[in-house]
Amino acid sequence: MFVDRERELAFLERKWKKSGAQLIVIYGRRRVGKTMLLKEFLKDKRGVYFLATADSVDENVKELAGKLSELTGREYFRDVNDFGKLLRYLADETRGKRVLIVLDEFQYLMKLNPGILSVLQKVWDEHLIDTGVFLVLCGSSIGMMERTLEYKSPLYGRRTGQWKVEPFDIRGIVRMLPDRDMEELVKVYAIFGGVPFYLDIVKNLSAEEAVREKVLRKGEVLYEEPEFLLREELREPRVYKLILKGISLGYETLGELVSFTGLDRGNISRYLDVLERLDLIAYELPYGRRKRGRYYIRDNFFNFWFRFVYPNLADLELGLVGEVWKKIERELNAYYGKMFERLVREMLRLRILDLGQRKVARWWHKGEEIDAVAELEDGLLFVEVKWSELKKREAERVLEDLKAKAESFNAENKRFLLVAKRIEGKGEEMMDLNDLERLVR
Structure with missing residues (x-):
């Protein structure tokens, strides 16, 4: 289609x-x-x-x-x-x-x-x-x-x-899978991204069924997909796989990747440049800063595969799909949470969620993080994203914490937004999946 x-x-x-x-x-x-x-x-x-x-x-x-x-x-x-x-x-x-x-x-x-x-x-x-x-x-x-x-x-x-030609954004995913609710669409986005071929595979399966049937089973079309693509594009796929595995496990700075891979700083920088050019990874700086950036795997399916499939290939080669899936299931909700943050930032950058913002970026400093900071014409918008169901009081506490983290920012006008899976008794400065679904449809 x-x-x-x-x-x-x-x-x-x-x-x-x-x-x-x-x-x-x-x-x-x-x-x-x-x-x-x-x-x-x-x-x-x-x-x-x-x-x-x-x-x-x-x-x-x-x-x-x-x-x-x-x-x-x-x-x-x-x-x-x-x-x-x-x-x-x-x-x-x-x-x-x-x-x-x-x-x-x-x-x-x-x-x-x-x-x-x-x-x-x-x-x-x-x-x-x-x-x-x-x-x-x-x-x-x-x-x-x-x-x-x-x-x-x-x-x-x-x-x-x-x-x-780029993968679809969330609007393209909705057009390919029009019968899915927003929670399922977020899961599809988190695991498969916007690559049409992968979305076609998900057509008759839920996101998690597609993982069990098409990704974890040896011989299936997506079982070795990232390895196949890396072999076709690169001369030393082994080294690139090691770097991608490190980033997927949370080694996101140059120093951390040097320690994880054992490669020297000059060599690993060259490998990272190649992966950036291929759009497999990206480098992001915290809002308002010019150094201390972090690498992340830009391609969602590569991100999922290196986080959950690559470390378990020995068991999957033996056909232990059920055992591997149980391990994945324990960490899947946290993974959805991180990818939901990414989706909200993407929706802000593309102005699907349009508040008149310009630049959008994450922010982190000394153990504190803000999921998105967006420049408005008259100030800054601070966004917290939660992949959880919140009661009204819980949501208000999250907003209070967000406002405390934003105190160090010098801006004339500060606005705040909480985006969660569901919010009971949703008030101002709050959105949930129902609101996002109306925007993407």
């Missing part, structure tokens, strides 16, 4: 309507829905969709030649065995016509033929630039696809647009 992606489709349609040749780069992590997006865009257009494989250059050229033969009605394409010639002949056959060519998983062609970007540059400059060709290069290897955008890339200055 194709849902959401209005902004991405609007971008592609806007480029489609522009005159002249277009060279567009679409990239993003595997499973995020790039192929569905491009097939949706292709629906009412003259063009071809080509999925590259890791087989060989000859096999890929042969397959593409067949598709271009069908598109143009010219049989001679099938006899061409050179990528550059295929595109040159395409330019001759479609010179004045708008035609869409999607080359998906383009990173495979880059691996098989390291000079393919130079070939493409030459054909683009000499033949395609004066045509109506709309060429899309799409890939799942973020590192490799970003190389096509770099200053040193042969395509630098030729591309006419690029878009990084």
